[in-house]
Amino acid sequence: MPLDDIKSRIAKAEEKAGRAPGSVQLIAVSKVQPNERVAAVLEQGHRCFGENKVQEAAGKWPDFRAQFPGVDLHLIGPLQTNKARQAMELFDSIHSVDRPKLAKTLARLAQELGKCPDLFVQVNTGEEPQKAGVLPAEADAFIAECRELDLPVRGLMCIPPVDEEASLHFALLAKIAARNGLDGLSMGMSSDFEKAIALGATHVRVGSAIFGERSY
Numbered sequence: 038m039p040l041d042d043i044k045s046r047i048a049k050a051e052e053k054a055g056r057a058p059g060s061v062q063l064i065a066v067s068k069v070q071p072n073e074r075v076a077a078v079l080e081q082g083h084r085c086f087g088e089n090k091v092q093e094a095a096g097k098w099p100d101f102r103a104q105f106p107g108v109d110l111h112l113i114g115p116l117q118t119n120k121a122r123q124a125m126e127l128f129d130s131i132h133s134v135d136r137p138k139l140a141k142t143l144a145r146l147a148q149e150l151g152k153c154p155d156l157f158v159q160v161n162t163g164e165e166p167q168k169a170g171v172l173p174a175e176a177d178a179f180i181a182e183c184r185e186l187d188l189p190v191r192g193l194m195c196i197p198p199v200d201e202e203a204s205l206h207f208a209l210l211a212k213i214a215a216r217n218g219l220d221g222l223s224m225g226m227s228s229d230f231e232k233a234i235a236l237g238a239t240h241v242r243v244g245s246a247i248f249g250e251r252s253y
């Protein structure tokens with residue numbers, strides 16, 4: 038589905054939810070996609086992209102950035118502490134802050150580098166053992182810990198379980214964000230971004246609906 042169609046679906050969902058036009062940021066998730074497809078979306082003027090692996094992003098985004106000024110790059114996949122420095126140098130936002138050790142490493146590096154990407158705390162709303170993110174019951178304490186470390190926490194992120202109604206997870210994430218005074222909500226993917234917008238998403242992460250299926 039072309040980029041313009043996704044953008045107009047977002048605009049319609051904003052309107053339907055009574056939200057300001059442009060209040061939802063579209064993160065085009067370019068992981069695994071061939072460079073030609075990514076370049077085509079850049080050429081249409083889109084600048085906000087998401088990648089889930091530091092290494093993969095490092096291989097393509099420095100060149101794209103040089104070619105297309107104004108790129109806004111988001112890390113949406115798990116981050117190992119030994120890649121934190123590289124991630125902080127490469128990304129404008131990190132959506133996968135999910136444990137004290139990583140928070141402490143980011144805080145130390147922020148001091149050293151004199152800058153820090155915008156951060157989102159990932160919440161494992163479905164409490165799935167294989168999935169990253171803090172548990173809902175631990176979210177408030179972890180957000181407080183990040184704030185004590187002076188980290189720029191802008192919001193929360195979740196990936197709902199595949200076999201459950203996503204809206205329940207979006208509503209839970211919105212509730213945790215509201216009681217912690219956070220505005221940012223990174224939620225919604227190709228199959229459910231309109232539902233996420235209805236429940237307050239500020240950042241939707243849409244991959245296959247823009248670029249086509251990923252072939253691994």
Ligand SMILES: *Cc1c(COP(=O)(O)O)cnc(C)c1O
Binds near residue numbers: 089242245246
């Ligand atoms: C791949 C990915 C997406 C995009 O998924 P689509 O279903 O292709 O839109 C969104 N969020 C995260 C965290 C991802 O890893």
